[in-house]
Amino acid sequence: MFRSLIFTILCGFAAADTSSEMDQHWELWNQTHNKVYFHQIEELGRRQIWEENLEMINVHNLETSLGLHTYKLGMNHLGGNTTEEIAGSPTGTIVPSDLDRNPSDFIWVNTSLPDSLDWMDADLVIEVKKQGGCASCWAFSAARALEGQLKKSAGTLRSLSAQNLLDCSPKYGSNGCKGGFMTQAFHYVIENQGIDSDYSYPYTGKVSKDGHPHYRTTTNRCTFVTLSVHILNKISMSF
Template identity: 35%
Template sequence: MATRRSSAFLFAAAVLACACALGAMAARDLADHQAMVAKHEQWMAKYGRVYTDAAEKARRLEVFKANVALIESVNAGNHKFWLEANQFADLTDDEFRATRTGYKPASGKGRRTTTGFRYANVSLDDIPDSVDWRAKGAVTPIKDQGECGCCWAFSTVASMEGIVKLSTGKLISLSEQELVDCDVNGMDQGCNGGEMDDAFQFIIDNGGLTTESNYPYTASDGTCDSSKASNDAASIKGYEDVPANDEASLRKAVANQPVSVAVDGGDSHFRFYKGGVLSGTCGTELDHGIAAVGYGVASDGTKYWIMKNSWGTSWGEGGYIRMERDIADEGGLCGLAMQPSYPTA
C-alpha cells in the first residue's frame, strides 16, 4: 500500500513539474511573440510600411519573424560582415526576387560575342593595389530601383556614367527610365527584367542616353517618350565582356573603369547585408545587376570589391557593398565574376 501511495505521489509530482515546465515555456513563447510583435511595429514605423488588413499583417509578421531569426543567427557567428532587418525583411524570397532584382542572363544563344577584352595584356603588377572610382568622381550618387525589376538598367547606366566621366571629364547622371521605357524589343523588358549587354547595344544603336533630369525615373514601365529620348547627353562606342570566371581579369578592368556585374542578389546574405566584407557561402543564381566601382584590402587583410547597388542609401554601407575577392570559387562570390561587362568610348 505504501509503495502504491509513493508511486502515486511521484507520478503527481512529475505531472506537476511537467505542467510547470510547459507553463514556463508557454510564458517564454508568449513573451518572445510579444517582443517580436513590438519589433515588427518598430520596423513598420521606420520604413513606413502599412498593411491592407489584419490577416495581411499577421502573414507579414510570420515572414518578418523568419527573416529576423536568420539574420540573428548569422550575426551570432564569427563573420567579416553583418546583416540587418532592412526594408526587405517582410518579403518572402520569391517576392523579393520578383521586384528588387531583374537580371535575366541570355538563354539558349548564350552571351553575345563582343570585340574582345582590351585589358588582356595588362599586367597585374602594373595596376594599383586599390581603386575607388567614387573618390575619382566617376560615380553618381546611389539610386533606388524601387519595386521594379530593372536592376539591369541601373547597372548599365552606372558603368556608362563612369566611362563617360573618364572620356569627357563630365559626370552626368543618365536616365535609367529611357532604357526601361524604350529598350523593349530584345532581352530587356523594363520592370520584367533584362541584361546589361543588350542595354549597351540599345544605347549604341540609338545614339546614346539622355539625362536623368530630362527623363526621370518612375519605378514603373511606361511608354517610350521619343522626344525626351532623342535628346542624347552621352554615348558609347561599344562594349566588351570580361573573360568569364576570372577575377584577375575583372580586376584589370575595374582598375581602368567601372564595370557592370551580375550577382545572386536574392541570396539572403546579400539581401540583408549591412556592413563589413561579405564572405563565406553565397549562391550563383545570377538575378541582379550591380556595378563594380573599385577594390581594396581591409585592415585584416581581406581583399574586397566595392560594388554600387540600386536599393537606396539605407541598404548596406550607404548603398554600397564590399564583397570578398580572389576566393577559391572561380565564379567569384555570389557569381560576381561570371558575366561582367563594360562599355567603351
C-alpha cells in the same frame, strides 16, 4: 522568493522595453516603404517574416564582424517577404546567345591590388531601386554601372533613368518588361549619345510607347567589353 520576484519583474520590464522598441522599428519601416495592410492577420504575418529577416541580418553582420563573411546585409523594402516570394518575383536578365565574351584588347599589368574594393566607399553607388513587377533588372544594372562611371569622370553622382533604357532599347535586342541584357542598354546609350536622368525620365514599371523628351546627361564617349569566364576567374584569384 523575493529575489526571484525581483528578477521576474526586471525580465518583464526588459521584454516590454524590447517589444516597444521593435514596435517602433516596425512602424518606421512601414512608413519608410509605404506599406499598407488590408487585414490585421496580413500585417501580423508580414511582421513575423520581417522579424525573422531582421534577426538573420543581425546574425550575419555579427559573423561579418568576426571575419566569417566579406559583406554586410541591411533591411530594405523586401524585408517583409519570404525568400520564396523574392525568388519568384521577376528579374529580367536574359543573356543574348550571340554575346561576345572574347575581348582582344584586354591587357594585364603587374600592379598590386587592394584586399577589397567597395564602390560605396568611393561614393559611386546610388541607393537600391525598386523594379516592381517589371522584369527590368537589366536596365537598372546598366544605369547603375553608368552612374558610377559618370561620377568618376564628371564628379557628380546622378541617378540615371532605367525607364529610358526600358522604353528605347528594343532595337538592340531588349524586350522591355519581359527581360533584356546590360550590353543592349549600353549600345543604345552609345548610339543615342546619352541617357536621361531619373528626374527627367522617372520609372513607371511598364513600357511606354509614347516616347519622352530627352535631356541627355552623358555623352557617347564610352565603350565597354564583356569579360570571359576564365578572365573573371583570373581576376578573382588575384585578390
